[in-house]
Amino acid sequence: MALNPPTTRGPARRRFARDHPTSPESAGPERVTGRQLCAGLGWSAGLAVLLAIAITGVARAAAPHWARTEGLTVAIVAAVYLAVIAGLTIAVGGPRGVHRLLALRRPAARQLGLSLTALVVAVAAGIGVSLAFSSFSGGVPATLRAVVAAGSDEARLATATPLTWALIVIRLLFLTGTAEELLFRGAIYSWLRRRASVPVAVAITAVLFTAEHAYYPVLVPLVLSYGLAAGWVRHRTSSTVTTIAMHITIDLALFLAAVALS
Secondary structure (H helix, E strand, O other): OOOOOOOOOHHHHHHHHHHOOOOOOOOOOOOOOHHHHHHHHHHHHHHHHHHHHHHHHHHHHHOHHHHOOHHHHHHHHHHHHHHHHHHHHHHOOOHHHHHHHOOOOOOOHHHHHHHHHHHHHHHHHHHHHHHHOHHHOOOHHHHHHHHHHHOOOHHHHOOOOHHHHHHHHHHHHHHHHHHHHHHHHHHHHHHHOOOOOHHHHHHHHHHHHHHHOOOOHHHHHHHHHHHHHHHHHHHHHOOOHHHHHHHHHHHHHHHHHHHHHO
């Protein structure tokens, strides 16, 4: 014999709804599908190519001298990050999909505090590993200098025009961290969680994130430790806003260090 729950009315019903929320999170978070992930990568690549072609054409026509400088490269890289953000947004169905599937949710203050604490620990661990092997890279000062140079636009700062400086700052504050976190801790992590445990998803996203930056070997320990910390924070906070804050913070620190050294 089936048992039916008692019907609640008035104040009792409101109290029951308050104490037993039926939000999507309480029923289990939604995950990015393989089709959505592939669509996001496809849209991102297509938009990146179109933007790169358009920017190159406009720059060569309107400012041919500037187009022969590093400024054009900075502009194209910024456009690629913008394309990733736009492509993923299209693939998951717009801003609501970004909120639901890519976890772009406003965190609590304590969650931001947790993310910044994890960042400090990750940076200390990554730099510590690099310094432990600094004898192979010219000593401690040389290793630290190499980390800053590889993780920032230091090589471009001395000859950068005001427009290039502006593009570097805009990319740093609004594009790089947002794009990479929505991709790795948003789309890829969400897709992996459909079929893997949290530790496996965190480890795979950290390895993929490190592989993206592996063209600078000196950065590998720092990037890997950051990737593991960001994945853990993503799991603990159910938000990519926290990891975006982490990403912007470390990029900004490296940029300021580069400015001080240049």
